[in-house]
Amino acid sequence: MSRFFATGTDSESETSSEEEQIVRAPAPVYTFSDDEEETKRVVRSxxxxxxxxxxxxxxxxxxxxxxxxxxxxxxxxxxxxxxxxxxxxxxxxxxxxxxxxxxxxxxxxxxxxxxxxxxxxxxxxxxxxxxxxxxxxxxxxxxxxxxxxxxxxxxxxxxxxxxxxxxxxxDTSSSDESDEEEKVKEKPRARRSPEPPRRPPPQDDESSDSMDWGSSSSESSSSSDDEIRGAATLREKFLKRTTERDEDEERDRRRARRERKERAGKVSKKDQADDGGEWETVRKGAATSDKPKMFAKDSDIDAALVVKKLGEISAARGRKRTDRRAQLELLHELRTVAQQHNLGDALQLKLRAATVAALFDYNPKVSDAMKPEYWSRLVENVDAMVTILLAHTDMVLSENITEENEQLVTPPYQVRGCVLTALERLDDEFTKLLKECDPHSNEYVERLKDEVRVSALIDRVCQVVERDGSPQEICRAYLRKIDHLYYKFDPRAVKKDLPAGEETSTKKMENLCKYIYANDDSDRLRTRAILSHIYHHALHDNWFQARDLLLMSHLQENVQHSDPSTQILYNRTMANLGLCAFRRGNVKEAHGCLAELMMTGKPKELLAQGLLPQRQHERSKEQEKIEKQRQMPFHMHINLELLECVYLVSAMLIEIPYMAAHEFDARRRMISKTFYQNLRASERQALVGPPESMREHAVAAARAMRRGDWRACLNFIVNEKMNAKVWDLMVGAENVRAMLGRLIREESLRTYLFTYAHVYASLSLRSLADMFELPRQRVHSLVSKMIINEELLASLDDPSECAILHRSEPTRMQALALQLADKVGNLVDSNERIFEKQGSFFQRGGAPRGEGRQRGERPRDGWARRQRNRRRDEDRAHEE
Known part of the structure; x- marks a missing residue:
């Protein structure tokens, strides 16, 4: 009976097959051991x-x-x-x-x-x-x-x-995983059962139908077995075969690699290859092989051989694929060889000079700063060169010596090179290093500490140049010394009781600058020396010496033709000179020094302390890079807020009395345009709150002075906030505050007299002295000066100590009428000039030009006649 039927005979099967369709059961899906192991769930923590x-x-x-x-x-x-x-x-x-x-x-x-x-x-x-x-x-x-x-x-x-x-x-997880994989690969072979025996063919004769069904079932079962067996064979063919020996070798290799890592104390950048090999680190740059030997083993090393080897190393300078670091190593090794064989200090000096040149070449971009470690090596090599030169008086290092004329073995020694040029480039690199750092970081402070080394090295180079150099080279060395000295304040220079024989920075500057004045062949060094000398005098409140030196040099006339760095130094000098004049109480001179700098609105750029965004056009990258190279290091900056405050206070003390004296003058000129604009902007505001910024304090003080309220004016200028921001930054802050109080009282008195003189018939000098808290002699001096300068029409009565005012000033109505008359006269004059230019276009009916005037009178004569008549009337009224 066929296995596709549960019961029944052959006849029943025939009838059932004819009557109804047979539904076969789906083939079972078998799961092999390989699939079980591959899809095994991993439990992780x-x-x-x-x-x-x-x-x-x-x-x-x-x-x-x-x-x-x-x-x-x-x-x-x-x-x-x-x-x-x-x-x-x-x-x-x-x-x-x-x-x-x-x-x-x-x-x-x-x-x-x-x-x-x-x-x-x-x-x-x-x-x-x-x-x-x-x-x-x-x-x-x-x-x-x-x-x-x-x-x-x-x-x-x-x-x-x-x-x-x-x-x-x-490593442990990978080893565990590999062990698991090994077990997975071993399990199929352990679990695979032998092939079941094939069913023998049937021996008895059966019906044709039953034979057909039986043969089909056996063929299907055998084909499925063949497919399963073929798939397993194919999978085994392509799977990686592992043996116990391979597994042991792999495990030993991993263990040895892990032990090697632990013993070395570090992990390689890349995993090692399967065969145990390691990755090689290839240096960036030229593909160099092992470093060649310096000299042959049996060679006789002397100065000529070392110089020849130095020429071979130096010949690679500037080439495209030259490894600069390898060059430095070769030069260091060559210097060591020369030192071991005692080939003399002259050869050491030449090798040091070659090392300095290689260090300068190490930085490919001139605009960028050197790395600090290479700069330190540069300082060491230049210092070693100076030490050798100072130890040997018979040794000369000069650019004028050719390589053929060098004498490295016997004295007098002559070596080609220039220690002064190396010093100048070293100093420039130090400035670049400071510019690269963030000025508010500790790195800047650490870099700035190296200035002591640079200054000491400059002093030693000056000794060498004074002994062997020309006057022009001495001037160059002195100027480098001045550049590190002129902006530094020396407290000993302002002391009165200085011990005898002690030299201050002011005396040093004077000696250095005088030598440059007398021996410099180029105007640039002399100009920079003069500006630095003026700056140093102004820094120590030597106002008269600084002013006289500036006026005698006539630098204002030709400074616009100088190079940008000299122009920046000139701007810094004028700014510091203005601060000095203000500290000494010379307000007009301070305003004159700072006006040209502050009226442009770009003092930050003019002093090379930063770049401002430009509205009209953007800077190109090249232009911006050039301007950044001209910037001053942060420790040499001048406080811009202090500068602006001094300028505004100076303008206030000059402008407010002038505005009060010429209140009704239509032709009044502005002394300080910047201050005037700030004052006008404050007056236009509907609601003015308490001042917050430094500029608002100055404007509020000006408005208080204009009212004659000197106490409010002084409180706006001198208070805790302004002291912390501005006045405490000055040398002698207490003297500056006292000077400000005195000047504010005096100018407030002048403003009061200009504004309210027409109200009084006479003024008591004692009352004015009590009102403004000034000495009576000072009030008498101020009022007398105003009368002499015809600013106040009055006379002094000494017995009563009063100022008798002459009521000759016009009233407000008269002043407005005079303004109106002046404006109408200007209008008529301009119309007449236009009429005269038009000529015949305005002639009507043959009437002569200029009808209505006196015969023979020109248009300009009519205006002059009216002006003479008006002045005569004013003089007559004044006499009455």
């Missing part, structure tokens, strides 16, 4: 899950770093923070609250990357707007977030090459 999540985010973060995608890096960093928060409970339980090392490594790498990108200003400017904004955000968030991991980051930076905790975990 919570620690592994959290750590894998952190590692995935860190991996994506490193990918974003490679393409400099700050926007995606910001998003990944925020995800990293959230993932670490989720893993915090596991870290506290497993690691005792200490962040895992791979996480600390990721934070440190991210911090270094963000800091490097932030310091590269040129690259920041080239960024897109979104990338730049993302860089700012990630920098702020990272600095805030990294504060919680300061100890871990500091500990990591001490030993950054130690292996991470996850490396060992990965």
């Amino acid at each position: 919570l620690k592994e899950k959290r750590y894998e999540e952190l590692e995935g985010i860190i991996h994506s973060l490193r990918n974003h770093k490679k393409i400099k995608d700050f926007s995606s890096a910001l998003a990944s960093f925020e995800e990293l923070q959230k993932a670490y928060s989720r893993a915090l409970s596991v870290i506290q339980k497993e690691e005792n609250g200490v962040a895992p090392r791979f996480f600390v490594r990721a934070l440190t790498e991210l911090d270094d990357w963000v800091t490097t990108a932030w310091n590269d200003r040129d690259a920041r400017k080239a960024m897109s707007k979104g990338n730049s904004k993302a860089l700012t955000s990630i920098r702020q968030k990272l600095r805030k977030y990294a504060k919680d991991f300061d100890m871990e980051i500091t500990k990591f930076r001490e030993n950054p090459d130690l292996p991470d905790d996850d490396d060992e975990r990965k």
